[in-house]
Amino acid sequence: MSVESARARTLSHVDPAEVPLQAALDALADPVRRSILRDLSVHDDWTRACGTFDLPVKKATASHHFAVLRAAGLIEQRDEGARRLNRLRREEFDTAFPGLLTATIDRAD
Template identity: 40%
Template structure:
């Protein structure tokens, strides 16, 4: 994992060649994390602040979910002032696992339509 040495607030991310399929699948298996990924995918290449996401969990649990997504290589996070911004690492994921992200996102959309919710049971 690499960090930007210029800032003590830099966040560690795996390099593309360090991203592992099982870590990505683990990150995408959780309904809250999948919800975040779906929202990031809908806003392709746009950085969104963590406060943009309204998840029905505590702030510490939300922080945990973002850390799992970042450390698995699914998202990239960077501080912009006091805001922590997130963006989907689509290019990296598509290069490593062609079609995986699109398949998962399509399956999540079908499930939402079938269950009448966002897969969170509500």
Template identity: 45%
Template sequence: MTTAPPSPRVLPHPTRDEIRLDSVLHALSDPVRLRIVSELADAEAALSCSRFDLPVTKSTTTHHFRVLRESGVIQQVYEGTAKMNGLRREDLDALFPGLLDALLVAARRQAARDAHA
């Protein structure tokens, strides 16, 4: 008797057509989530959740990644036991041209102001 290989864990994501501006803006309104998105924007590849050094508990980190995934800002896939995260830049740029870049520039400017304060 052979057993079927275990099915891969698949996380639900909105399709491009299901991504809504209000959900994206809500997801990006939190400083921790904006930091995650900024790090993903700077990365050349998907990053595992453990790669992020965030000032919150593990359960809160999980919540932030879920909000980003469910809003359509990031794509999450399992690679072995690691949950890999990638920015859905192509989808976001197609739906809301210039929005992501403008938010990332604004976030970096604010971080620079905060560092000098």
């Protein structure tokens, strides 16, 4: 039987290929979320916990943004102790939406 914790049970990941374009665009249209993605794109996988991002919003709001990114197939999350580590799903998302990530987060503004 499954022995995952109640905490990990909140972590449902979606195949980017199953994500509607609308959901992907809604996720990418928010500046705070793009900021998170840019941060992830310049760091190694699984090195950034949710609380380590420098965001202009409170933690409740940040938690909401991470959930949206996860539901859009843009990030993967994994619990490590009390912290939740993140990974940008660059390759999977690129396969589903070629060029979209590059066009939105590889920019100055």
